[in-house]
Amino acid sequence: MTADDYLKAILEREAVPRDPGLLPAALVDCVGAICRDWAGPDFLEIVPAGSFEKGTANLSGRQIDFLAVLAPDTARPLEEAYAALWQRFEALGLRPERRNVSIGIRVSGRLVDVIPARREARDSDAHMLFLPRAGKTVTTMPALHAGGIGASGLTDEIRLMKLWRDQRGLPFPSFYLELSVLAALDGQGRAGLAENVWAVLVYLERSFLSRAVLDPANANNIVSDMLAQSEKSQIAASARRSLADAAWQEIVA
Structure with missing residues (x-):
């Protein structure tokens, strides 16, 4: 497999x-x-x-x-x-x-x-x-969020990252997670599912802490402010550990 x-x-x-x-x-x-x-x-x-x-x-x-x-x-x-x-x-x-x-x-x-x-x-x-x-x-505008994220072509990657989050008990709000997946894969050619999820983990380890994420419906809403820096560090550290795992079964189950 x-x-x-x-x-x-x-x-x-x-x-x-x-x-x-x-x-x-x-x-x-x-x-x-x-x-x-x-x-x-x-x-x-x-x-x-x-x-x-x-x-x-x-x-x-x-x-x-x-x-x-x-x-x-x-x-x-x-x-x-x-x-x-x-x-x-x-x-x-x-x-x-x-x-x-x-x-x-x-x-x-x-x-x-x-x-x-x-x-x-x-x-x-x-x-x-x-x-x-x-x-x-x-x-x-919740309807705009639903349309943009639902039509992104990345819902599978988002669902897998939600499972990754839940299985580690991470304090990662769903809307923030969804926008982070879109940011991680922005401008990249569509690769395989595993390659895309890996790219998201790399983004969380390397770029997540310093990246400001804005609400696409209202730029005055800074979505990344939903978490304290210590909580973001927890997510980045968990991504780092996942990237060091040898098998996908250890990353998400």
């Missing part, structure tokens, strides 16, 4: 269907009902988003992301809305987990991320998100 064959077998094992029509109706209804109750008259919609929408989700990771959208004229600050949704999930026994822009829960045995957002205007794709770690809101 070649290295590419080995990695493709992992991707097949971890495949998550992208068709929103295949999402269990009970799951969509459950999350939707909770979010409608949370938002009240400010509720606009709930839509698939994040890794699911981009095609970069893995079966063993966060499988489904939902964007819970509040109306543009919502008076409640987004920070308070985020806290209220977290409290609602906790009261329902869903064991919420604060993540980078989302709240992680488990519903019907599935790992789900719910991203509270406020649309800037009813005819706009721009949304405001709350970053709990930084304690601030940012404006971005």
Whole structure:
């Protein structure tokens, strides 16, 4: 078995269907009902988003992301809305987990991320998100992220790097990871899967610490600021160790 064959077998094992029509109706209804109750008259919609929408989700990771959208004229600050949704999930026994822009829960045995957002205007794709770690809101365009990353031709490499991250317990936010893979392979000819993943590891070891990564939807959002330098050093050191491994089975499984 070649290295590419080995990695493709992992991707097949971890495949998550992208068709929103295949999402269990009970799951969509459950999350939707909770979010409608949370938002009240400010509720606009709930839509698939994040890794699911981009095609970069893995079966063993966060499988489904939902964007819970509040109306543009919502008076409640987004920070308070985020806290209220977290409290609602906790009261329902869903064991919420604060993540980078989302709240992680488990519903019907599935790992789900719910991203509270406020649309800037009813005819706009721009949304405001709350970053709990930084304690601030940012404006971005999740639909643009999904289209750009989903059409990059690098979703397989991204999925493998997410598995690499998860299997090492690294503090590497998914959006930052996705943009880092695109940066690592920017301008390079399309090589084999193993060669591309290797190039990403080299990038993480050599260039990641000093590379500023910006949100393609809003250059004022410095995505690389999501991590402290010590956390970036942890990722670079892990990449260095992986590059020293003799077999792909030791790099990602």
